[in-house]
Structures are given as C-alpha cells and as structure tokens.
Amino acid sequence: MTVKCREIKVGKKNIEAILINLASKNLIVLRGECGYIMCGYLDLKVADKFEDVAVKITGVASIEDALNSEVASLSHSAEKLGMYIGQPIKEVLKIIA
Numbered sequence: 001m002t003v004k005c006r007e008i009k010v011g012k013k014n015i016e017a018i019l020i021n022l023a024s025k026n027l028i029v030l031r032g033e034c035g036y037i038m039c040g041y042l043d044l045k046v047a048d049k050f051e052d053v054a055v056k057i058t059g060v061a062s063i064e065d066a067l068n069s070e071v072a073s074l075s076h077s078a079e080k081l082g083m084y085i086g087q088p089i090k091e092v093l094k095i096i097a
Helices: 044-049 063-067 076-080 089-096
Strands: 002-010 013-021 026-031 036-038 054-056
Touching (some): 002 063, 026 063, 026 089, 036 089, 044 076, 054 076, 054 089, 063 089
Parallel strands (some): 036 054
Antiparallel strands (some): 013 026, 026 036
16 A cells, blocks of 8 residues: 655645555545545545535546546535535635645
C-alpha cells in the first residue's frame, strides 16, 4: 500500500491532499480546515450523521484528477455553505480551506 501526502496552497491557507493506493483503486481525500472532499469511497449518510461539510467526487484516480473534477454529491452541511452539484472543486477548495 502506498500513501502520498502533499499540501496545496489555496490563498493563504493549505489543503491537505492524501492519496492511498488500495487493492484496486485509490482513495483520495482533500482536507481543509472546515471540510473535506473525497472520492467515491465517501459514505454521505455517515457524513450527514456527523454533520460534516463533505463533498464527493467520482471518476478520479489521482490528486490532479480530483483538483480538476466537479462535485458529484454533497452533505447537507456543505449545501448550507452554498456548495452545489457540478461546482468545480477549485471553487470548493476556497470554501473549505
């Protein structure tokens, strides 16, 4: 199993980018101060249960893919902050940083 971590600068803040190579796919998380973006492994029911600001992306295999993707689905808390399905992830990063 390979784990890669790096920081992505968003304005004056940083987003933590994590990629974990699992058996057949990669688990990708972009974590900010007030929320996170995660690949298809994210269970939004659990994110809602804990009132997390969470966004799900799909069809990504790398951190670069994640940065160039769009919101596929999101938690209720993310919606309350103005995030929406189809929103570019680069815009979401500014909100959760």
